[in-house]
Amino acid sequence: MNAVWPHLPILQVVVPLIGAVLAGFLRRAGPAFAVALAVSWLMPLIAGAMLWQVLASGPISYHIGSWPPPWGIEYRVDVLGGFMLLLVSTVGAVIMPFARRSVAFEVEDGQQAWFYCMYLLCLTGLLGIVTTGDAFNAFVFLEVSSLSTYVLVALGRDRRALLAAFQYLIMGTIGATFYIIGVGLLYLLTGSLNMADIAARLGPEWAGHSRAIVAALAFITVGVSLKLALFPLHAWLPNAYAYAPSWVTAFLSATATKVAIYLLVRFFFSIFGVAIDFRELPVTDIVIALSIAAMFVASVIAVFQTDLKRMLAYSSVAQIGYITLGIGLANQAGLTGGLVHIVNHALMKAALFLAAGAIFFRIGTVRLSDLAGIGRKMPLTMTAFTVACFGLVGTPGTSGFISKWFLVLGALDKGWWVPVFLIVGSSLIALVYVGRVLEVVWLREPSAAIANASDPPLSMLLPLVVLAAATIYFGLDTQWTAGIAGTAVKNLLGGLR
C-alpha cells in the first residue's frame, strides 16, 4: 500500500484510460460494462485517499516522468482539486449501475461497448483536468473529455441527437480554441505552462504588459464559459442534454460543466488572482451580471418547456448561474456557496435526469403531457424526483438551501441587497417550473398510455434513491460540503492580492 500512496494522482487518470482501452478491446456490452463499473467504483477510493492526504498534510505534487516542474508536467492536487475529484468520481460510481439497462434500452447493441469506452475516456479527461497542474495538459484533457462527450451525445436514438452533437462540437471546439489562445498569450508572456509557475512569473513587474494579461484573461474566461454554458454561451446545452441518452445527460450535467467551472475557478483565483489585482478588472462584475441573467432568463424559458429533459436542461443553465454568481462574488461566503452548489446541483440534477431516464425506460417518452399521473405508477422514482425538485428550489432542509444561504451571505458581505432579492426571486421562478411538473405527475389522473408503467428495477432505482437521500443529507449535515469547500476557498483567497 505504501508503494501505491505517492502515485495516486497518476493512477486517478491512468486507470480509467486503461479501462477505456480494455473496453475498446472487449467489443461486447457485458464485459465492457463490467470494466466501466470496476473502474468507476475504484475512482472514489483513490480520490478519497488523496483528499484525506491533502487535508492532513497539504497539496500533493506528482512529477510525470520524474521531470521537475516547471519543465515537466506536474500533477497537483490541493483541497479544491481533491474535492472536485471526489465529486466527479463519486457521481460516476453512484450512477454507473443505472447505465446497464438504460444504455441497453437506448443505444444500439453494436455500439454499447464503444459507449462504455467513450464514457471511460470522458472520465479520464474530466479527472485529468482537475489533477493536472499544467495549463496545456488541461487543454488536452479538456478535448479528450469533450470529444468523447460529442460521441456520447450522438449515440442518442433521435436523429436530432446528431445535430445537437454537431452544434456542441462547433461550440465546444471554439471554446477550447479560445482557451488555448489565452494559454498561448500567457506562454508568450511568461515562457511557462505550469499553473503555479505562471502565477509566480506574472508578478507586478508585468504591469506595463497588463493589456496582454487582460487579453489572456478574456480569452480564457470566454473559452471556459462556453464549456460551462454560462449564459448567453449556453446555446449548445439544451439540445445536447435533451437528445443525448438519458444516462449520458445525468453524467454530463453532474460532471462536465462542473469541471469546466473548476477550471475557471483555478484560473481566476490560483493564476490571475495571484498575479494581478484582478478585483480591479471588471471581469467579476461581468460574471455576476451574466449569472443573474442566467438565473432569470433560463428559468423563465424552463417554465415554457414541454419536454421534461429540455426543461431540466434550461434549469441547469439557471443553476450554473448560481455557481458563477458565487465565483463572481469572490469572497469567502460567496465562493463557498458556489463550490457547495457545484456539489449540491451535481447530486440533485443527476437524480432528476436519472428519474427522467427511468421514466423513458418505462414509457419511452418524457413529454410532460404524457406524464400525467405517473407518480401513482412509479411512486418511488417520483418521490426521489420530488425530493430533488425541492432541492432545486432551495427548500430549507435540502442541500439547495445551504448553497443559496451561503450565496446570500456572500452578497450581504459585499453590502449588496439587490442580489439577495434576485436569488429569492429566481428561486420562485424555479418553484413555478418545478411545480408545473409536480402537478402533472402527482395530481392528474393516469392516462391509459402509462397503465403498465412501474418502478424500474433495483439497479436503476438504487442510484436514484441514493442521490435523493444525499440531497436531504447534505441539507442537514454540511461538514462534508461547506466544511471542505470553506477550507478550499480559504486557500484560494489566501493567495489573492
Place this chain on the structure above:
Amino acid sequence: MPTLAIVTDHYHYAITIFLMMAGLYIVVARGNMVKKLVGLSIFQTSVYLLYVEPGKIIGGTAPIIDPSFTVYSNPLPHVLMLTAIVVGMATLALGLALVVRINEAYGTIEEDEIFERDRET
C-alpha cells in the same frame, strides 16, 4: 514606435489574427456544415501559428546538442502544436463523421433546411 516598424515587426501577428477572424467568421456565417468545419479548421490553424512563430529563432537549429551549433530554437511550441494538430484532426474527423450521419438522416447538410425538416415533423 513608428507605424511602419509595428507593421514589419509584427506582421506575423496580423496573419494570425486574420486567419483567426476569417475562420471564426466562416463558422458563424455559413450554414453548410462542411464549410463550418473548414472554418473551424482555419480557426485552429491560426493558433498553431500563434504558438510556433515565437519559438523560431532566425539561424537557430533543432535543439539536438552538437558542437558546431550554438543557437537553438525552442522545441516546446512545436511539441505543443503537434498535440494540438492531433486534437484538431480528431475534431475534424469526428465532425465530418457527424456530417455524414446527418446527411443520411436528413438528406441535407444545410443548417436552415435541417431546422425546417425538424419543424415539419
Place this chain on the structure above:
Amino acid sequence: MSYDLVLRVGTKLILPFILLFALYVQFHGDYGPGGGFQAGVIAASTVILLAITCGLDLAHRIAPQAVVQSMVPLGVLIYAGTGVAGLLLGKNYLDYSVLAHDPAHGHELGIFLVEAGVLITVAGTMTSLFYAFVERGR
C-alpha cells in the same frame, strides 16, 4: 472497376518503398524531423492507396478491419503500459530511466516504445477512418 494496368503495377511497385519510408521516418525521429505520428500516417497511406487503385476487397484482405480496429487501443495500451512499467519498477509514471540498466539506454528504449505505440495507434486510426468513410456509400 476498370482494369488499369499501369496504375496497379505502379502502385504495387511503389508500396514497399512507402512502407520503408514510414519506417525511416519512425526511426529517424530520434535525430531529426519524424516520429510516430508522421510515420503512422505514411504507413496508413499505403493501405489507402492500395484500396483506391486495387479495390477495397484487396485492402480488406491485407489489412482486415478487425486487426485495424484492434490497433487503435493496442497502441494506447503500449504507451500507457510503458508508463506503468516505470511505476512498477519503483519510479514515477513515464520515467524511462529505470527501463534499462542505465538511464540513457532506458530513455532510448522508453521513447522507442512510446513512438511504436503512437505509430500503431495513428496507423490504425487513419485506416479505420478511411474504411469507415468508404463503406458508408456501399
